[in-house]
Amino acid sequence: MEMEILSTVNWARAQFALTAMYHWIFVPLTLGLSFLVAFFESIYLKSGNEEWKKITKFWMTLFGINFAIGVATGIILEFEFGTNWSNYSWMVGDIFGAPLAVEGIFAFFLEATFFAVMFFGWERVSKKFHLFSTWMVAVGSNLSAMWILIANGWMQFPTGMAFNPDKARFEMQNIWDVFLSPVAISKFVHATSSSFIVAALFVLGISALFLLQKRHQKMAKRSMAVAAVFGLVASLFVAINGDESAYSVAQRQPMKLAAMEGLYQGSTGASLVAFGVLNPAKDVGDNQSEFLVSAKLPGLLSLLATRDFNGFVPGINDLVAGNPAQNIIGANERVANGKIAVAALAGYKEAKGRGDAAGAAAALATFNTYQGDLGYGYLKNGEAAVPPVAATFYSFHIMVVLGSLFILLFVLVLYHLKKGDIENCTNLNQASFYALFFGYVASQAGWVVAEVGRQPWAIQNLLPVGVAATPIGSGNVQATFFIFLILFTTLLIAEIGIMVKQIKIGPEA
Amino acid sequence: MNNKLGRIIALYRDGFKSMVVGRLLWKVILVKLVVLYALAKFFFPDYLRANFSTDQARADHVLAALTQAHADR
Incomplete structure (x- = not known):
């Protein structure tokens, strides 16, 4: 039975990782390209040059393709919560309800109004209102991401809540502690600004391809100039914020930082x-x-x-x-504390059941003393609190190395644009084209660091994934894992196919 | 007021009519939504909603899962 539960948990984790990573292929481009399109259109409105309108429309079409293919892929994650992670869903319902509801309302109004104006309104609304709509799509998409990242930030640093032992739920005590959690803010800034880099590399890569093919060169160079500046500013922002993130991780998730650095x-x-x-061959303690x-x-x-x-x-x-x-309490001691918390919770439940108010109060007092280590009570030993070191370490270093190379690329592109010889820089244009794909690699690696690095926790220190999961057989989870693999791969092929066709047509369409 | 509403309806109507790439994208979106709906319906029941009829029963189930570790020892 224990093996069966372990198998289900691992398949549920694999399925969540698969769907989240595929979903994250579409999201960063939406977040970043929406701003780039807004910049292109702003330049069009300021200059009145029809060439910029053509540029705006071309990138807006690619933005639309990415958005349409990616839309609703995140819903699958919500299905998985209810089926595979029911204990977790129940426990966090009160915390996640507010940010996810706001996200839903934001997304609906944004998509139903400003999207339509952005795509259908070129000849029907004033230029200024059209530009306003484009900016609203960009701001709205990013704010929409903010609510999800607030929820994720809470899982990494649970705050502003109290555990209700009668309802087995974490209940919100201070909404602002949740919304303005330093981890949530740091995650939002890091995820969005790194998404801007992905989008900048996307524009740079396709523009470089045009230069290599000697097509649409004027449009390509103009697009590259805006994308390289946007990408460089975003990269510097990511570097500064990355430093802040590292400090934050060191304070709140020191095990993750240790794994990131091996x-x-x-x-x-x-x-x-x-x-x-x-x-x-390295092991803990040897x-x-x-x-x-x-x-x-x-x-x-x-x-x-x-x-x-x-x-x-x-x-x-x-x-x-x-x-x-160094005044560091180890996971071994926290496991012992956690087991006291679990026993106290069981004692509270039993005392309540037999109507023993004094016994329940005493058990609750013990639970409150040790509840900060509750999650450790479900681990076999302290070593079980160590995340997969290799996946975390290599993902972190791939992300940092690629991020540094992107800064160099943006600087070189800007230098050659200024010099006026970018169309002759074959190697640089080839590098820009391939960097498009490496932007996605870095972005995915960032999420591996964030999520694999915090294992075994569904909620940091409070709930390990093994207890968060639903006690169901693994057969269904395995079947849907492969269905999603096929579905997402089909969607990705569709996206690439439609995009390639549109890129071949170019801005004349 | 009616004029404004008419213009908004016309924006959507003419926009949808004049779509080129958008037609294909809407087909992709619709197929995707149907597939996702079918998956949700047949493979993704809400475990607690499907197996327990009240919030208290759901809370008791989760609390039992949280205290099972103690009972197992």
Whole structure:
């Protein structure tokens, strides 16, 4: 039975990862391209040059294709909550209800009104109102994403709530603590600005393809100029926000940071890994080296995590076994605390059942003391609190390396645009074209870091995925996993097919 | 007022009529929605709604899952 539940949980996780990652193929382009289209149209309105209108319409068409193919793919995640993650859904219903309802209302009004004006209203409304509608689509799409990221931020840093042991629910105590959680804000800024980079690379890549094919060169160069500036500004923003995110993760999810850096033994003046190959034989608590090969930047990890070159950054060993010298309570001790919380919750339930008010009050007092470690009570041992290190480490470093290369690419493109010889830079244009795909790789890697790095938690420290899942057989979950795989792959092929056709036609359409 | 409403209706009507790529995209959207609806209907029942009739029964079920770990020891 235990094996069956484990199998169901893993299939449910795989299915959620599959659907979320496919959904995230469509979303970043929508978030970023909507702003780029608004910039193109703003330039058209200011300059009155019909060439910019043609540029706006071309990119707007590609935006429309991406939006149409991607729309409603996120609904599947909500199906999965109710079927595969019913315990979790029940427990967070009170917290997630508000942001998801606002998101639904936002999305509906946005799509029903400003989208129609944006696509159908060119000759029917004033130029200014049309531009206003385009900006509203951009702002609205991004605000729509904000509510989802608030919900995700809460799972990473649950705040503004209290657990009701009678209803088995987390209940909202302060809506502003949830909406303005530093993790939620950081996630929103990082996810949207990195999406702007994906969109900038998309425009850059297709424009570079036009230059390589010696088609629509004037339009391509104009598009590239706007996209490269947008991408460069977004990249610098991501770099600054990434630093803030690292600090936030260090304070609230130190195990995730340790996995991101493959750091087992904590230290002062901790080094940031610039490049490294993890030692696959390395285990928690052993004396083996963490890396087979590595290049490190001394003190930088401490600076990122503590704002001090000599600050102490805990490693996985410290976070599992504890480190009294640094006042770190290890996961082993938290597992013991968690088991007290679980026992107290069971005691409260039993006392309530037999009408023992005093017993219930005593059990509740014990539960309240230890409830911060509730989730650890479901883990076998402290090591179970360690996320998959290799997936987190490599995804993090792929994201950072690609993000740095994108900055270089945007600078080079702007330099050659200014110099006036971009159409002759074959290597740079080829690099720009391939960067389109690597933008998606970096974006997906970012989500792997965020989500795999916080395993085994559905809700940080409070609910592991094993308890969050529904106790059902894995057969249905396996079947729908493959149905979704086929459905999403078909949608992706459809998107690529329709887009390629439209790109071949070009802005003349 | 009627004139304004008429213009809004005309915006949508003429917009849909003059769509080129949009026609194909609407077909994709409709097929996708039908498939998603069928999947939701046949493969994705809301477990707690389907198996328990009251919120208290659902809460009791989840609380039992949360305290099962203690009972198992």
